[in-house]
Amino acid sequence: MDKSDMRSQGPLYPRDKTLHPKALTPDYKSSLFRSPKMALVPVNTTMSEISGPVFGPNILGEFDSDLTKNYCSAEQMAIGEQIIVHGKVFDENSKTIPNVLIEVWQANAGGRYRHFSDSYKAPLDPYFGGCGRCVTDQNGYYSFKTIRPGAYPWPNGGNNWRPSHIHFSIFGTSFAQRLITQMYFEGDPLIKLCPIANTIEDPASLNTLVAQLDMKRTIHMDARAYQFNIILRGRFSTIFENKMDGN
Amino acid sequence: MDKLHRLKEIPSQTAGPFLHIGCVPNQIGLNTFGGIDLGSVLLSKNTEGKRITLTGKVFDGKNMPIRDGMVEIWQADANGLYQTSDTKSDGSDLNFSGWGRSHCDFESGSWIFETIKPGPVMMNNGSWMAPHISFWIVARGVNLGLNTRMYFGDEHSLNEKDPLLQELKDTKRIRTLMARKITENFYEFNIYLQGENETIFFEI
Numbered sequence: 022m023d024k025s026d027m028r029s030q031g032p033l034y035p036r037d038k039t040l041h042p043k044a045l046t047p048d049y050k051s052s053l054f055r056s057p058k059m060a061l062v063p064v065n066t067t068m069s070e071i072s073g074p075v076f077g078p079n080i081l082g083e084f085d086s087d088l089t090k091n092y093c094s095a096e097q098m099a100i101g102e103q104i105i106v107h108g109k110v111f112d113e114n115s116k117t118i119p120n121v122l123i124e125v126w127q128a129n130a131g132g133r134y135r136h137f138s139d140s141y142k143a144p145l146d147p148y149f150g151g152c153g154r155c156v157t158d159q160n161g162y163y164s165f166k167t168i169r170p171g172a173y174p175w176p177n178g179g180n181n182w183r184p185s186h187i188h189f190s191i192f193g194t195s196f197a198q199r200l201i202t203q204m205y206f207e208g209d210p211l212i213k214l215c216p217i218a219n220t221i222e223d224p225a226s227l228n229t230l231v232a233q234l235d236m237k238r239t240i241h242m243d244a245r246a247y248q249f250n251i252i253l254r255g256r257f258s259t260i261f262e263n264k265m266d267g268n
Numbered sequence: 269m270d271k272l273h274r275l276k277e278i279p280s281q282t283a284g285p286f287l288h289i290g291c292v293p294n295q296i297g298l299n300t301f302g303g304i305d306l307g308s309v310l311l312s313k314n315t316e317g318k319r320i321t322l323t324g325k326v327f328d329g330k331n332m333p334i335r336d337g338m339v340e341i342w343q344a345d346a347n348g349l350y351q352t353s354d355t356k357s358d359g360s361d362l363n364f365s366g367w368g369r370s371h372c373d374f375e376s377g378s379w380i381f382e383t384i385k386p387g388p389v390m391m392n393n394g395s396w397m398a399p400h401i402s403f404w405i406v407a408r409g410v411n412l413g414l415n416t417r418m419y420f421g422d423e424h425s426l427n428e429k430d431p432l433l434q435e436l437k438d439t440k441r442i443r444t445l446m447a448r449k450i451t452e453n454f455y456e457f458n459i460y461l462q463g464e465n466e467t468i469f470f471e472i
């Protein structure tokens with residue numbers, strides 16, 4: 022997207038709240054004391070929200086997008102089912118977005134995070150850190166290689182297991198597009214049992230977080246592929262900040 | 269508005285308790301990305317403007333500081349210009365990133381930024397926004413990242429003319445957006461997710 026193109030874009034479309042979880046979701050216990058009680062206050066977007074940090078591929082190191090190789094030496098490799106996760110980043114206008122930074126983190130193949138506060142007894146994988154990142158190319162395309170994370174139990178007052186998932190942190194071109202979410206795997210029976218996945222009430226919306234097995238992109242005798250397309254908020258095509266802000 | 273061919277934004281999910289692995293990996297000893305976490309440095313020695321330290325905590329509904337959350341900020345430079353790919357030609361300070369990220373300390377819950385005080389920002393209609401910093405808060409238990417704005421409590425006259433502050437009907441809650449000046453270069457801004465001091469969060 023060149024400069025003149027960026028400049029021609031206006032405020033963001035209002036966020037469709039029905040697609041997102043509510044703040045208070047009692048089945049997910051952690052939300053009880055961390056959810057604002059007052060309604061969000063709608064404001065007209067200004068330059069402060071329309072602009073945002075943008076990163077290019079220059080920030081990336083050689084193995085940032087290969088989680089099977091970025092926590093071990095050259096002859097070693099993370100333990101687990103090798104997979105490619107790939108897709109395109111679009112805005113709501115169906116336009117692909119280049120230079121989108123995507124940060125990912127995940128548990129290892131046994132469902133254990135390399136984090137001091139994860140007390141699950143599944144073993145750590147000495148060859149797996151669980152952290153990676155990539156940037157979309159000029160066609161809005163991204164991909165990274167990893168292992169399929171394991172499911173894990175978590176404290177939520179019952180017999181709760183998280184489905185296999187990868188955490189995504191996504192930067193668009195606006196601070197108002199900033200998004201953190203989780204990607205699930207097609208066919209996982211734990212998705213419909215998960216209190217966190219089910220904070221999303223609209224099944225069609227939840228389904229957009231489920232990556233699809235993509236046999237066309239499989240790497241022969243190496244890795245299966247999953248496709249996960251990411252849609253960020255869209256923007257009006259012309260500036261009418263004047264009109265939006267006028268009072 | 270053209271609604272043809274509109275796709276729908278994918279939904280948010282909580283960042284969870286292990287967000288550090290992906291967002292601030294060097295803070296938990298992962299020693300990756302060249303040893304420097306993205307967003308940990310906003311300034312260089314050539315950055316224009318008045319240096320300030322900005323710190324605070326994020327409190328939950330039990331009035332306990334959250335210790336597994338993360339805060340991101342986005343702000344204009346000393347001249348009120350944003351540092352983005354589309355404003356690089358507009359004279360914004362190339363020695364200032366404008367974007368910062370800090371996790372809440374694992375013991376105290378404090379987040380902290382070394383930054384500069386932003387200038388007033390001119391809007392397209394010619395009116396001015398008072399110096400302010402956009403905040404985005406994520407944590408375990410927060411299903412959708414929370415947006416708010418921090419203003420400088422000592423900027424009385426500029427704050428009075430700020431279009432967003434003027435629009436807020438609930439003037440009692442405006443104080444939740446004000447950073448407290450502790451010393452000349454040190455501001456404190458606490459964020460309350462619930463309770464009588466609940467911060468104003470915006471739908472932007």
Ligand SMILES: [Fe+2]
Binds near residue numbers: 188
């Ligand atoms: Fe997780």
